[in-house]
Each structure stands twice: as C-alpha cells, then as structure tokens.
Amino acid sequence: MPADRTTQYPTALNEWVVIQVKISKVSILVLALSVSFFSAANAQDATDDVAELRQLVEELRHDYEARISELEGRLARTERMAQGARKDAGDAVALVEQATIDQSSGSSAANTFNPGIGAVLIGRYADVDRGWTDIPGFQPGGEIGTGDSGFSLGEAEINLKANVDNRYFGNLTFSISEEDGAAEVGLEEAWLQTTDLPMGLSVTGGRFFSAAGYLNGFHMHADDFVDRPLPYQAFFGGRYSVDGMQVRWVAPTSLLIEIGSEINWGGGFPASANAESSPGAWTLFSKIGGDMGDSHSWQAGLSHTSADAVNRSGTTNELFSGDSDLTVVDFVWKWSPQGNSNERSLKLQGEFFRRSEDGFFEGIPYNGDQNGWYLQSVLQFARLWRVGLRHDIVDANNGVLLAGTVIGDPGRQSYRDSLMLDWSPSEFSRLRLQYTNDNVLDVSDDQWYLQYIMSIGAHGGHQF
C-alpha cells in the first residue's frame, strides 16, 4: 500500500481552497466589471475586461474539470483500497478462525493416530466349462486355476499403513475369503520398511511381495485382467511372497537404477517351508527406467530367484527336493498424450520366465527346464473405458522319467488369449468383462468373466 495514502485528503482540501479562491477572484472581477459599466467607462476597457473574464472563466472550467476528474479517480482508487482493506480484514478474521479451529481440533481422541485404512471388495461371475487347478508339466503352488463357474466372492482385502515412527513405515494387509463355508483369514503382507537410511538404501522386513518380475509387486486388485498370466501361476503360484528381508539401493542418477536382494526364510512357493534354519530362497533384482519426452515412460527389470526346496509339496502331495533357479526379464512401456493419462493412455507390458529345476521329484531324478511368457496391452480409449488384450503361454520340458506324476511332460504348450473391457466411473470402482480362449488343457475352452473391484477408505497409490 502506498505510504502517501493518509496525506491525500489534506491535499485535496488544499486544492478545494485554491479553487474557492479563484471563484472569489472571479466574483470580484464581475463586481468591478458591473461597476465600470454603470460608471459608463469607455468601450475599449469593457472589451478588454470581457476578454479577461472569458479567459478566466475558461481557465476556471478547465481547472475545475481536471480537478474533478482527478478527484473522481482518487475516489475510485480509495474505494478499491477500502474494499481491498475490507477483504483483507475479512480474511484476517477467517485466518484467526481457522487457527482457532486448528488448535481446538488437536484433541486427544484415541483415533487421532489411526493408520490409513483401505479395503478392497472383489467379486466375480464366471462361465467356465473346463476349469483347471494345475497346469500340465508344472507342480502347482499357491492359489491358481480358473475357479468355478457361477458367482464367487473374491478375497476381501483390508490394508493398514502408516509411519511407525521417524525410522519405520509399517504395512499390514490381510484377506478374508470363504473356503467350504468357513471364513479364512490370510496374511498377505506384514512388513516394515526403513525410512531413514542414508545413500538411497532401504531395508524391508517381514512378509512382502518379492521385487522379482514386474506384476509381482502389485496387489491383484490392480491387475488389468481377472486372473494372473500363466507364467505367474506356473512359476509363482500366482504371486511370490517373501518372509524375510529385502535390501534395495537406488543409484543417485537421473535414470532410475535400482538394485536389490532378498532372502526368504518362508515357505512361499517356489520355496518350501521345510528349510528351517537356512534360507529357502534368495533373489537378486535390478530395475531401470525413465522417460522419453513427456509422453513416454518405461521400466525394465531383471531378476534371478534361487530356491532350495526341501520336500516342496505345492498343492498336491507330490514332493520336490532340489534347486530351482528362475530368471525373469520384464518390461513395461506407457504412453499418454503429453503425459496426461486422464483421457487416453496405452500400456504395453511383457515378462519372460525361464526356470531350471534339478533334484528329485517323488524320488525320481529330475532335471527340467520350463519357459513362459506373456505379452499384454491395455488401451484407455475414453476417460472411463479401457480395452486389453493378452497372450500368455508356458511350456515344460521335464524329461521322460516323470511320466505319470503331476509334472509329467505334457508334450505341448499351454496358452490362452484374453480380451477384456473395463469401465471405471471413478478412481475407486471398476467393472470388467473378460473373454478368454483357454488352451491350458488339451481341449480349447471359451470362458467369460464379469468382475467388480471396489476400493473404500484410504486413497491407494498410483504405482507405475
């Protein structure tokens, strides 16, 4: 605000005085003039006086107008300032009010420190003629298969997360499902992560999703298809969960370079629960990623998981003991116009798996190689609509000795082609229709799925 505001009114007053003085001058002149007329002075004098009078009046009018318009301008400015000042005063009051509210809301209610709580509700209707629970040539583990026809509730997932203190972040996810009429609670994740280590390091401990592969780091409700790709089902039992510890390091570079390692003491497939004191599996992983311009982002990963299985039973009762070495190469590329994914976006992702297992299966010497890959693309073609296409395939080469067991050579590949369409009216709800042409068994099967995914509570993360 200008400092001279307070002096404006006196200045204006002075100017009024000047004008008044001029007006008085004119009056005197007019008086003098009339006197001179009455005294019958000579004409020349009168003409001169009239001219002078005119000039004076003209000057006066000019002065007047200029000053009035200036005063009007000042008045308008003053009004604006007054308005601004009123507004500022109003804002100041509001600010004080808010400060008061902020202070008073700092009550000691027991729920003040509640963690972020989110729940996901999933359910689906399936039309499957020839379902399967294991893939020919692969020892099944985890939760895999097509599921049954009809309506089924998926897992209701509940997640709690918050900073523990200034050193740790904690995350707990449990799932509730129903198996044969009895409710079953599963512990999906229960991990702590450091937040205060230097030099780009972080350590995670507890039960967590392994960083092997790309899709493994996601919750299943974030998937683009109703079910996980075949290699995930074959090699990870749907998902590779680690009970142990992970160390990650992010390089101080403009390109994302991340490397890390995990030790798994738990029994999450493809490891086994019988490992006792020695770790069941370890993983080395690395990820790189970056942008190309505003519109393109990408990430590529490489991981190797080595499991030392002791009487790994999977979901059948046949046992494997030996080494299992799995290498995964993954990539994902995303595009959206100018990097704005609100209306249009395209995602292309693929992962390639190669596993060697060496040991004994049901006591029979076994040295097998298995491969698998999938490639999928999802196009968001309108704000709420996405369409996706996926091809997934696995292939086992286990040798002739194992004929008759669950991993007996099928002599052919298992593959599927899926097409999905989903509609998300908000960030928190999604309905999906999926068609799959399933060739996992030796007869082709047409399968239809209708799925809903609803998130309530804490806002989920937009994981890349």
Place this chain on the structure above:
Amino acid sequence: MNRIISLALLLVVPHAANALNVFACEPEWGALVTELGPPDVELTVATTAFQDPHSLQAKPSLIAAVRSADLVVCSGADLEIGWLPLLLRRAGNRQIQVGAPGHFLAAEYVRRLEVPKVIDRSQGDVHPQGNPHIHLHPRNISRVADALTERLIEIDPDNTALYRTRLDDFQRRWNQAAEEWEERVLALNGLRFASHHRSFSYLADWLRLDIVATLESKPGIPPSGAQLATLLEQLTPDPPVGVIRTPYENEKPSRWLSGRLDIPEIMLPFTVGGRDDVIDLFTLYDVTLHMLEQRAP
C-alpha cells in the same frame, strides 16, 4: 561404440553433489524455487501444465529424481496423495520424508478454501483438507514464498544471506505487480463463469469472480451427457460469460456447453507453461488477467 558409451554415461550421469537439488511437484512451485533458490539450483518438476497432478503415477524418472533431492516442494492437501507417498517410500531418501525439513507442502501456509464438511466419497474425490489448487491468489504466493525461504535457510544455512536477498527482491517485485493487478481486479468483479473442475477457486476468491457452475457435478467425476444437459438448462436463462478450464482437463464438455450457450470456451494457462507466453509466475498472472479481461463488459 564410443558414442553409445557417452550416451549411456549421459543418461546415468550422477547429480552434481554441491548444487541444491529440488524436486517440485507442480510447475508453479518449480517457478517459485527458480525465483527464491540459488541460481545454480538443480530443479526437477514432476508435472507439466498439461498433466493432471491428481492422477500422475509414481514413474521411474520421478523415483530417481526424489532419490537425489534435498527438498521436495509440493502443494499438499492431498493433491499428490496418489503418487508422492509412493515416491517417498521407493526413493530411499531420508532428507525428504514427511516431517523432515526437506518436505515442504505449500498448502500448509495458506488459508484453504472449500474444506468439506462432509468427507465421503459419494461427494467425489474430495480433499479433506480443502481445495489444494492454491497458487492463483497473489497473497498465497507471497506467504508460501516467505515459508519456502525459511525452509531453504534451514536446509542450506550457509546461504542464508543469499536467500534473504532473493526473497526481498522477489517480494518487492511481487508486491509491485500485485498492486498493478489490484487496479485491474475491479473490472472483473462479479464476472460469471462456469468451470470444468474446482481448479480456479482461489482465483475466483481473489478476483471475486462468480463461478456459477462446475461441469463436474462431483470433483474428479467426469460430467455425463445428462448432467451437462441439465446444466445447460439451468444456465440458459442467464448464461455466464465463459467456460474456463485448465490445459489438462478434457475440452469436450467445455466445448459442448459453451457452443450451446454461445459463449467462449477459455483454456486458462492455470500454471507456468500452460501457454507459450507464460514463463513464470508474473506472466501467469498477467496472462490470466488479460484473458479474463477480454470477457469483462
């Protein structure tokens, strides 16, 4: 081969160790850091004016940028809730975690508008702490500038004198510009607009614009055809003077409505870089006012 190696080196080149490294979530805060930070500041801005800060993903490039940041400057008030927490967890950088001096949220330093009384997702993607698009009110910029300078000094006390000088210089120029803008505010007083999202609430508060309708019936929920038709019916008797939106919001609903009402559809720059002539905070305000003045009687 040599070229490939040098290209690879360029891609992975480590950040300079000495320069202050700042990660800004939105272009307006990037611009403010350019005004207040040291001249050799190494700045990464996570979004452009054409990207919706609500819906960004925790991209690899951003993880890498946060990893090396000494300071993160964001809007806060849950605007970046979908991606900033993930970046903080993935980056392994203790300097910029919540509560650390390197974690700066601008919305904490201003009075927030539209703090909802009912916090329920049936109301759309509501922000419990109020509207986070705080940067289109000159007083907010001024307050955030003060707070940001205090933070810069806390992180980098060796350059205290520099930061104080930069702040004084900025505030002087900003106040001067703000006084000029105040002269122009009166002509815009009471102008009626429709807006796509509640992106311009602070601008409307400052200019005393009358936002008669938002095209989104609930924040973050795109308008349906039926909703737009209802809106058209409501607005037809007394149409606003224009439909305003940000560069990242879908132009179709605005175009449809403005076409039917025979009023212009106006893409305001919204933030730095939203138009070619908007190169800093000063031009952001100048251009925005200029565009609105075109609609004044």
